[in-house]
Amino acid sequence: MTTDSAGRERPVPGYLRDHDVHPPLDYPGYRSTALRHPKRPLQLLPHLLTEVTGPLLGEGRIGELDHDLTRQHAGEPQGQRIIVHGQVRDSDGRPIPHTLVEIWQANAGGRYRHTGDNWPCPLDPNFTGVGRALTDAEGRYRFVTVQPGAYPWKNHDNAWRPAHIHFSLFGRAFTQRLVTQMYFPGDPLFFQDPMWNSIPDDKARERLVCRFDYENTEPEWALAYEWDIVLRGREATPFESEVDDD
Amino acid sequence: MADTRPSPTTPSQTVGPYLHIGLPWPDGPFAVAEGTPEGFWICGTLYDGAGQPIADGLVETWQADPDGRFDHPDDPRGAVPRPGFRGFGRCETDERGEYRIFTVKPGPVPGAGGTVQAPHIDVSVFARGMLHRTVTRVYFPEETEANAADPVLNGVADDRARSTLVAAPAEDGYRFDVRLQGEDETVFFDV
Numbered sequence: 058m059t060t061d062s063a064g065r066e067r068p069v070p071g072y073l074r075d076h077d078v079h080p081p082l083d084y085p086g087y088r089s090t091a092l093r094h095p096k097r098p099l100q101l102l103p104h105l106l107t108e109v110t111g112p113l114l115g116e117g118r119i120g121e122l123d124h125d126l127t128r129q130h131a132g133e134p135q136g137q138r139i140i141v142h143g144q145v146r147d148s149d150g151r152p153i154p155h156t157l158v159e160i161w162q163a164n165a166g167g168r169y170r171h172t173g174d175n176w177p178c179p180l181d182p183n184f185t186g187v188g189r190a191l192t193d194a195e196g197r198y199r200f201v202t203v204q205p206g207a208y209p210w211k212n213h214d215n216a217w218r219p220a221h222i223h224f225s226l227f228g229r230a231f232t233q234r235l236v237t238q239m240y241f242p243g244d245p246l247f248f249q250d251p252m253w254n255s256i257p258d259d260k261a262r263e264r265l266v267c268r269f270d271y272e273n274t275e276p277e278w279a280l281a282y283e284w285d286i287v288l289r290g291r292e293a294t295p296f297e298s299e300v301d302d303d
Numbered sequence: 304m305a306d307t308r309p310s311p312t313t314p315s316q317t318v319g320p321y322l323h324i325g326l327p328w329p330d331g332p333f334a335v336a337e338g339t340p341e342g343f344w345i346c347g348t349l350y351d352g353a354g355q356p357i358a359d360g361l362v363e364t365w366q367a368d369p370d371g372r373f374d375h376p377d378d379p380r381g382a383v384p385r386p387g388f389r390g391f392g393r394c395e396t397d398e399r400g401e402y403r404i405f406t407v408k409p410g411p412v413p414g415a416g417g418t419v420q421a422p423h424i425d426v427s428v429f430a431r432g433m434l435h436r437t438v439t440r441v442y443f444p445e446e447t448e449a450n451a452a453d454p455v456l457n458g459v460a461d462d463r464a465r466s467t468l469v470a471a472p473a474e475d476g477y478r479f480d481v482r483l484q485g486e487d488e489t490v491f492f493d494v
Contacts, residue, residue, distance in 0.1 A: 065416030068379055074493070079315045080434035087317075089432030092352035095491045096484050100459055102438065102492035106412050107425050110375035111365060112391035118328075148309035161325025171321040173359075187325050223318065223325055230377065231365050231425050232494055234436065238316040255434050256314045264313050287312045 071104030072232040072289045073148060080255035087251040088212055104232055111231040115157045115191040124190040126162075126202040134184035136165025136203030138279040141239070141267065145196045145226060148290035152196025153233075159225040160188045160200060167206030167220075176209055201279065207246055219246040219253065226286060233288040240266045241282070315435040320359050322429065327361075327395045334364060334392035334406035341369070343476030345441060346403040349396050349428065352484030356400020360430035362481070364392040364404050364441070366423070371410030396430075408443060414454045421449035421456065428481055437491045441479050442469045464490050 082094035102108065122128050127138060141160075145153045163169045163186060166178040170185055186205075190198045205220045221238040228234065238252065247253045247262075256262045267284035274281045318326065335342050345364070349357040367373055368390060372383040392404035406424070414420040424441040442450055450456055450469065459465040467489045470477035481489050 065418075067415045068413055069377060073309060073312075075312045076493070078312050082433060082435055082437070084434060087432070087434065090434065091432075092355075093357070093430060093432035093483050095437060095488060096352075097464070097488055097490075099437075099491050099493035102440075102455065102494050103415060104494070105414055105420065106373060106378055107365065107367060107420075107423065108494060109377050110373040112389065113375065114389075114391065148312050150310060159325060161321065169321040169324060171324050173320055185324070223316075223322075225318075225326060229375075231427075234363075234427055235313065235315060236318050236429060236436065237313055238319075252316055252434070261311065261314045264311065265316070287310055289312055290309055 067103065068106060069104070069109045071109065071292050072230060073292055075148075075289050077258065078256075078261050080252075080257070084251065084255040086254055108231045111227060111229055111233065113155070113229065114227060115155060118157065119189050119191055124188055124200050126184065126186060126188050126200065128201075129185055130183040132183045134164065134181045134203050136181075138201070139204050140199065140201055140273060140275065140279050140281040141222065141284060142197065142199040142270075142273065142281065143267075143284040143286065145192050145198060145228070145286045145288065147228070147233070147288050151290070152192075153228055153288065154192055154194045154196055156192050156196075156229065157227050158190050158192060158198045160202075160222050162186045162202065162205040162222040163208055165203050165206050167208035174208075178206070178208070204241070212251060213249070216249065217246050219244040219250050224286065226288060228288040235286070235288055237286075238265060239284050242266055242269055317431060317434050318361060318429045320431040322359065322361055322431070323395055326393065328393060331393035331395075332402075332404050334366065334389055334404055336387035337405065339387055339405075339407060341407045342405050343407070344403050344405055344473075345424070345470060345477045345479055346401060346473065346475075347479040347481060348400045349402065349430065350400065350480065350482045350485070351432075354485065356396070357430050357483075358396055358398045358400055360396040360400070360402075360428065362394055362396070362402040362404070363427040363429075364406065365425045366390050366406065367409040367412050369407055369410050371412045411449060418454045419449070419452065421446050421453040423453070423455070426481075437483070438494045439481065439489050439491050440468050441477075443477070444469050444472055459490055463487070
């Protein structure tokens with residue numbers, strides 16, 4: 058049992074609220090937010106059973122080659138082959154095992170296999186740009202793909218998205234659901250990107266950048282990047298917060 | 304002593320305009336197996352602040368089973384698997400901004416301090432132009448008494464706003480439109 062803000066006992070501890078980390082829903086620099094953010098204040102939802110549980114998906118959802126975006130077609134896609142791997146854990150440092158990680162991305166030239174993307178850059182017949190994986194017992198995931206290209210969009214004059222891979226994560230609870238984007242180190246396009254700039258804290262932005270991982274680079278085959286993802290952890294229970302740490 | 308402060312979390316980013324290549328699943332809309340006898344559809348349209356349908360959005364749902372239980376180890380009453388029941392639905396919006404989820408009605412779920420929550424479904428909304436998901440809840444129109452006693456619904460002071468959380472009856476189930484802005488802006492929750 059734990060206690061909510063109104064002093065009522067709750068059947069389960071809730072999750073930490075991490076609002077400061079996330080971009081605001083209303084961010085004028087990203088023009089499409091104008092008509093797509095709630096204008097009324099959000100209503101506080103206590104974390105009850107529906108919120109502390111969530112779908113534990115994955116079993117039977119993953120095909121043998123879903124984690125390898127370079128082997129989903131007859132031939133290999135164009136571009137720099139890369140390994141993207143890392144750990145999914147919560148803010149208490151606990152790994153999140155057997156959780157579904159979904160990714161989607163543009164091809165090496167920066168074009169998505171989507172009817173809405175028609176800028177003058179060729180599609181790659183050997184690249185769909187969609188992957189799925191389950192984390193292992195230690196919360197680790199691994200994808201093989203190609204380095205996505207940057208691409209232009211119409212948000213502002215001469216707007217370009219830095220190269221990125223979209224990530225979707227479930228964790229173990231409804232409260233932990235996260236969709237985000239992973240970026241690459243030293244991208245020169247960050248300065249003009251409203252998605253990047255929408256994150257209020259510089260250090261939080263940097264947490265979306267993967268690390269070049271020479272150690273896991275495979276000789277004569279693929280470069281490696283490491284990116285860990287941290288989802289919200291549990292609130293301290295009254296018992297835990299009473300523990301003296303000196 | 305080791306540093307016991309929680310480590311900072313990973314920020315959210317928008318699903319962007321091309322979510323339709325990565326997120327839809329063929330069986331996504333089926334929170335319960337196709338053909339489940341008590342199954343019904345929850346359908347709705349996602350609207351922006353100009354009243355235009357949002358064609359590049361995604362709706363996800365999560366709910367208890369008809370007994371109000373979850374197949375999850377963090378439910379202190381114990382995990383209860385139920386064949387044919389996933390409890391999770393996912394549907395991208397189409398060119399008319401419509402989504403549809405096939406499910407069954409959840410049972411009442413314990414709340415705080417001995418209260419009972421009316422049958423409800425948690426909903427996440429994602430779209431291009433949204434830097435973070437928004438969260439709302441679906442309640443059922445015929446549950447008048449349970450809704451009147453529901454602690455979360457009662458936390459919404461304004462009657463008109465509260466009514467945005469209650470689905471409308473429809474021929475094949477229920478209708479639950481989501482309005483991101485406007486006079487009938489849906490109530491969204493801070494989770």
